[in-house]
Amino acid sequence: MRTAVHPGLYDVAADQPTLSGTRCADCGRVYFPPLAIGCEACGAPEQQLRPIPVAAHGTIHSLAEVHLHQGKSPVPFTVAEIQLDDGPLIRALLARDEHHARIGDTVSAIWAVTEGQDGDDDVEPVFTTTPPVTEARKGANS
Numbered sequence: 383m384r385t386a387v388h389p390g391l392y393d394v395a396a397d398q399p400t401l402s403g404t405r406c407a408d409c410g411r412v413y414f415p416p417l418a419i420g421c422e423a424c425g426a427p428e429q430q431l432r433p434i435p436v437a438a439h440g441t442i443h444s445l446a447e448v449h450l451h452q453g454k455s456p457v458p459f460t461v462a463e464i465q466l467d468d469g470p471l472i473r474a475l476l477a478r479d480e481h482h483a484r485i486g487d488t489v490s491a492i493w494a495v496t497e498g499q500d501g502d503d504d505v506e507p508v509f510t511t512t513p514p515v516t517e518a519r520k521g522a523n524s
Contacts, residue, residue, distance in 0.1 A: 385498055387506035391415055392438075399491035399507035403436035403470065412436060412469035438491030438507050440466035442483060445476075464489060464509060477510040487511045 384394040391414075392401050403414040406421040407430045413422075414436050420428045443463040451457050460476040460483065476483055477492060491507035498504040 383502045384495075384505050385500075385502045387504050392507055393435075394505050399438045399493060401436040401438050401466075401472075401491075401507070403434050403468070404431040405434045406430055407432055412466075414466070414470045414472055436466060436468045436470070438466070438509070439512075440464045440468075440472075440489060442485050442487045442489055443471060444485060445483065462489070462509060475506075475508045477508045480510055483511050 386392060386394045390402060392399055401414050402416055403412055404416040404418070405412050406424060406426050408426040409421060409424040411421055411423040412434070413431070416433065417431055418428055420426060421430060441464065443465045445463075446461050447458050448461060449458045451459075455475075459478065460480060461473055462476050462483070463471055463473055465471050474491075475494075476489070477494065483489070488511065489509040490512045491509050493505050494508040496504045
């Protein structure tokens, strides 16, 4: 069985990570994590925010390699600000083998799986670089 490390932020049953976000029905602004207090952009009440899946795909905006940390994660690890293609700028972890990632790289989420204390798989999305889609590749995939 899979258990979300951060419940409510993504669907652990999905093959590929998709984030759980909200979209304002009035202005179209997309939020992740989901917002439930009303739209920060246009002021619409919370009733105008609709749950939506947010694609876990975007571009690295900034990077920070962490060498000292008191949490469970072994160091070093990399935190990135990622401008998602669907709109929001988020902070997320890069996959452990992403030492070559640079600002401007395209990234997509994969599942990071660890064994939980109960023996179940604890899962969370981490981001890995993806090759840019070129015109030749677009034609080959059509």
